[in-house]
Amino acid sequence: xxxxxxxxxxxxxxxxxxxxxxxxxxxxxxxxxxxxxxxxxxxxxxxxxxxxxxxxxxxxxxxxxxxxxxxxxxxxxxxxxxxxxxxxxxxxxxxxxxxxxxxxxxxxxxxxxxxxxxxxxxxxxxxxxxxxxxxxxxxxxxxxxxxxxxxxxxxx
Amino acid sequence: xxxxxxxxxxxxxxxxxxxxxxxxxxxxxxxxxxxxxxxxxxxxxxxxxxxxxxxxxxxxxxxxxxxxxxxxxxxxxxxxxxxxxxxxxxxxxxxxxxxxxxxxxxxxxxxxxxxxxxxxxxxxxxxxxxxxxxxxxxxxxxxxxxxxxxxxxxxxxxxxxxxxxxxxxxxxxxxxxxxxxxxxxxxxxxxxxxxxxxxxxxxxxxxxxxxxxxxxxxxxxxxxxxxxxxxxxxxxxxxxxxxxxxxxxxxxxx
Numbered sequence: 001x002x003x004x005x006x007x008x009x010x011x012x013x014x015x016x017x018x019x020x021x022x023x024x025x026x027x028x029x030x031x032x033x034x035x036x037x038x039x040x041x042x043x044x045x046x047x048x049x050x051x052x053x054x055x056x057x058x059x060x061x062x063x064x065x066x067x068x069x070x071x072x073x074x075x076x077x078x079x080x081x082x083x084x085x086x087x088x089x090x091x092x093x094x095x096x097x098x099x100x101x102x103x104x105x106x107x108x109x110x111x112x113x114x115x116x117x118x119x120x121x122x123x124x125x126x127x128x129x130x131x132x133x134x135x136x137x138x139x140x141x142x143x144x145x146x147x148x149x150x151x152x153x154x155x156x
Numbered sequence: 157x158x159x160x161x162x163x164x165x166x167x168x169x170x171x172x173x174x175x176x177x178x179x180x181x182x183x184x185x186x187x188x189x190x191x192x193x194x195x196x197x198x199x200x201x202x203x204x205x206x207x208x209x210x211x212x213x214x215x216x217x218x219x220x221x222x223x224x225x226x227x228x229x230x231x232x233x234x235x236x237x238x239x240x241x242x243x244x245x246x247x248x249x250x251x252x253x254x255x256x257x258x259x260x261x262x263x264x265x266x267x268x269x270x271x272x273x274x275x276x277x278x279x280x281x282x283x284x285x286x287x288x289x290x291x292x293x294x295x296x297x298x299x300x301x302x303x304x305x306x307x308x309x310x311x312x313x314x315x316x317x318x319x320x321x322x323x324x325x326x327x328x329x330x331x332x333x334x335x336x337x338x339x340x341x342x343x344x345x346x347x348x349x350x351x352x353x354x355x356x357x358x359x360x361x362x363x364x365x366x367x368x369x370x371x372x373x374x375x376x377x378x379x380x381x382x383x384x385x386x387x388x389x390x391x392x393x394x395x396x397x398x399x400x401x402x403x404x405x406x407x408x409x410x
């Protein structure tokens with residue numbers, strides 16, 4: 001049988017080697033992977049310390065009330081700590097959800113819809129959470145004094 | 157040592173009845189089932205504990221139902237034709253002994269997942285081979301060919317020794333949960349195939365292959381589920397190989 005006869009069926013073609021060499025630039029997927037690898041351990045440290053400070057030191061779980069939170073957020077360290085925890089947790093979790101959507105949503109419109117909803121949720125929660133952290137008033141004007149942190153007496 | 161007629165001979169393997177539950181389908185359909193519809197069918201075969209699942213399948217095909225379709229070629233774990241899902245794990249039927257599977261219960265045999273089923277235990281391997289072709293599985297060099305062989309030290313060879321063992325049975329790729337849901341993913345086998353060349357000191361196409369694997373459907377889809385490493389009948393550390401490719405991509409060093 002020759003190549004020109006009608007019965008000849010060529011095998012599947014192997015791609016020609018690309019004549020392009022040099023370094024491979026990190027693409028979006030690689031950055032996403034790196035972000036997950038870096039934010040993961042940071043989140044573990046942030047969250048475990050957060051839980052330790054809140055639950056294991058002082059009076060334990062019973063100490064947590066408005067005054068305790070207000071006292072913590074009076075310090076810039078805890079404001080930044082909680083902001084970092086919020087932003088990293090939302091971005092880390094949101095990126096994980098993005099990968100899940102890529103895996104399971106096969107129709108383009110559904111994928112777009114879910115990605116959009118996810119983006120709105122992630123950004124919305126980060127913005128709302130940041131607003132609470134940065135514009136928090138530890139001493140509301142007409143609140144019961146016994147519920148407020150001790151330093152509010154000086155403010156009044 | 158004396159063996160009497162009553163007691164079984166020393167070392168004799170007891171015969172037993174084994175039930176196989178096979179997920180079948182016929183492209184032409186049967187009286188009860190539509191074309192391509194998958195259905196379970198049970199067979200009982202007399203077998204020894206030291207027989208393999210492949211022997212039991214042969215007994216069914218040769219003695220009970222000649223229409224049972226499955227691939228096998230060498231029957232000794234080298235050709236990689238008879239990968240199938242046995243008791244919910246991808247294995248080679250020719251390397252799986254019945255005694256290792258609890259023969260008291262029915263042994264469940266299904267086609268490997270994630271590839272289109274053609275008939276019974278036979279799947280269309282073309283998407284799998286297409287991924288393999290994509291990573292250019294051939295020696296790529298520059299300059300003129302040397303007059304003698306391309307030399308390599310034992311250490312250089314050791315670098316990619318593990319991934320040369322691949323027999324392309326597709327057990328790893330079809331055990332990957334990412335591949336099940338996203339057929340665009342190259343799958344573990346293609347990355348193993350690329351690893352074999354990327355870390356070969358004689359090859360010069362590393363960055364071309366790494367560029368392919370850096371793609372959306374490439375190594376970044378891997379979630380290190382380790383299903384592939386468990387499934388590999390050749391004992392290749394597949395997830396480790398994938399991680400080495402990721403490492404080469406993130407550090408820029410091979």
